[in-house]
Amino acid sequence: MIDVRVQSPVFDVGEEQRQLLAGRRDIGAVVTFTGLVRDFNERPDVQALSLEHYPGMTEAALRDIAEQATARWPLDGIRVVHRVGRLSPSDPIVMVMVASAHRRVAFDACDFLMDYLKTRAPFWKKEHTASGTYWVSARDSDARDAARWEEA
Amino acid sequence: MSLTHLNARGEAHMVDVGDKAETQREAVASGRIIMRPETLALLAEGGLPKGDVLATARIAGIQAAKRTHELIPLCHALLLSKVSVDFRLDEAASCVHVESRCRLAGRTGVEMEALTAVSVACLTLYDMCKAVDKDMTIEGVRLEHKTGGKSGEWHRASADVSTTRDASEPPSVDSAAIRVKFLAELRERLDIEEIEVPVAALKSPDVASLKAALEAQDSRFSALSAARILCAVNHAMANEETSLSEGDEVAFFPPVTGG
Missing domain, CATH: 3.30.70.640 (Molybdopterin cofactor biosynthesis C (MoaC) domain)
Known part of the structure; x- marks a missing residue:
């Protein structure tokens, strides 16, 4: 039901979806979010991104967030894959895939999972740009996005 | 127990080892x-x-x-x-x-x-x-x-703890330690990845005392008291009051930026 992974190799969204749906006939909707490395962020000309995590805690945090989603919505499956290590612009970083009987639930749960992942899962990004290397700052907008789910 | 390098008159002498077994x-x-x-x-x-x-x-x-x-x-x-x-x-x-x-x-x-x-x-x-x-x-x-x-x-009876201790403190028999990790930007800024702190060095067994003990040891650890710095104990988010015991793993890190 819940499958979370932290890995450095690239993931294949199609393959992830095949595995999520294997043998199921009751799922009516799958919503997938894929996050990619942009070539501009706090500074232009991002050449690469290094992603660090806290082994043990990161996996536990992702699982906890997924469990919160299943407590909120009637879901049939969640797969979360987050990459670590050095990535280049256009590389996929993260995938959140949610399956449910109906689309609204799947959209909402996927949105929730990404908001919580960005503000609660221990990952840190370092950007390598033409003008130097720096650790990416947390964004207030991400915290505001995550706070939306607390009122509901 | 007597000191073998002193003879019956209390003078220093070399012990005769001729009849000791090889x-x-x-x-x-x-x-x-x-x-x-x-x-x-x-x-x-x-x-x-x-x-x-x-x-x-x-x-x-x-x-x-x-x-x-x-x-x-x-x-x-x-x-x-x-x-x-x-x-x-x-x-x-x-x-x-x-x-x-x-x-x-x-x-x-x-x-x-x-x-x-x-x-x-x-x-x-x-x-x-x-x-x-x-x-x-x-x-x-x-x-x-x-x-x-x-x-x-x-x-030697007990495991070593690498942390320095004041000479004025009595030597502790229990040298059980808490493992402290520093992650991401914080690790680079403090220039340290991991340190062990004996439980005995804490005034009370909690995160606030751990920060105080680290800061007393080295002023650069005052950075841990910044509001933005987060803390986890045994992989779960923690705060100043979270209690600690020997063998715990504590991590300090900046706000997360994944996704």
């Missing part, structure tokens, strides 16, 4: 020299002005072990069958750990040789690095274990 004897001693992280980095990359520091310190330690009887008045001259001196660079504690192992088949122990090897290896490290760092401290020189002879095997 046994295989071994002693291991250790110590460390604490230096600035920059000095350790230079040492690691061979960038110090006097050249290959570790190779020189190793030879110095071995030579010293062989000449222990010339330095320590009542020590016997021994025909050592083996002397090794090893180094381990510890970035987290910003020090070089030195360990010496001495062996012989004979009638007297080799702990003085092992301790001398560690001491002189540390002194040589100091000499080789002092051009760039005069603050270095040699500490923790001690016997780890010895085997053979009448007194049989002896091992």
Whole structure:
């Protein structure tokens, strides 16, 4: 039901979806979010991104967030894959895939999972740009996005 | 228990070992020299002005072990069958750990040789690095274990904790420690990845006291008190009041930026 992974190799969204749906006939909707490395962020000309995590805690945090989603919505499956290590612009970083009987639930749960992942899962990004290397700052907008789910 | 190097009149004398049985004897001693992280980095990359520091310190330690009887008045001259001196660079504690192992088949122990090897290896490290760092401290020189002879095997009772402790504090029997990790930008800013803090060094067993103990040890740890710095205990988010016990893993890190 819940499958979370932290890995450095690239993931294949199609393959992830095949595995999520294997043998199921009751799922009516799958919503997938894929996050990619942009070539501009706090500074232009991002050449690469290094992603660090806290082994043990990161996996536990992702699982906890997924469990919160299943407590909120009637879901049939969640797969979360987050990459670590050095990535280049256009590389996929993260995938959140949610399956449910109906689309609204799947959209909402996927949105929730990404908001919580960005503000609660221990990952840190370092950007390598033409003008130097720096650790990416947390964004207030991400915290505001995550706070939306607390009122509901 | 009496001191074997004092005779019946309380005068120093050399113990007659002629009628002691020859046994295989071994002693291991250790110590460390604490230096600035920059000095350790230079040492690691061979960038110090006097050249290959570790190779020189190793030879110095071995030579010293062989000449222990010339330095320590009542020590016997021994025909050592083996002397090794090893180094381990510890970035987290910003020090070089030195360990010496001495062996012989004979009638007297080799702990003085092992301790001398560690001491002189540390002194040589100091000499080789002092051009760039005069603050270095040699500490923790001690016997780890010895085997053979009448007194049989002896091992140091408790595990070592690398953290420094005030000399005024009573030595703690319980040296159980809390492992503290620093992650991402915080690790780079503090220039430390991991440190162990004895539970006994905390005023009370909680995160707030851990921060205070670290800050008392080194002012750079005041950065941990910034509001943005987060803390986890055993992989779960924690706060100032979260209680700690021996063997816990505490991590400090900046706000997360994944996704």
